[in-house]
Amino acid sequence: MSFTRSNIKSQIALGEDSRRQFKQDVTNADALAAEMAAFANSEGGVILLGVADDGSAPGLSYSICGMD
Secondary structure, rough: OOOOOHHHHHHHHHOOOEEEEOOOOOHHHHHHHHHHHHHOOOOOOEEEOOOOOOOOOOOOOOOOOOOO
C-alpha cells in the first residue's frame, strides 16, 4: 500500500475496522504494542497515528508524544 496524501485520506474516509485503527493519542505504549501485536498475528493492518475516532486528523502534539 502506498501512503500518499490521497491514499491516507481515502483510508480515513473508510473508518475503523479490524484492519484499520485510528490513534489520536499515543500515551499508552502497552496499548499501542498490543494493537500492533494483534495485527501481526492476523491478516495485518494499518494504525493511523494522529487520527481521531471521528476521522478528523488533529495530529500529534509534542506533549502527547512526551517530547515537550
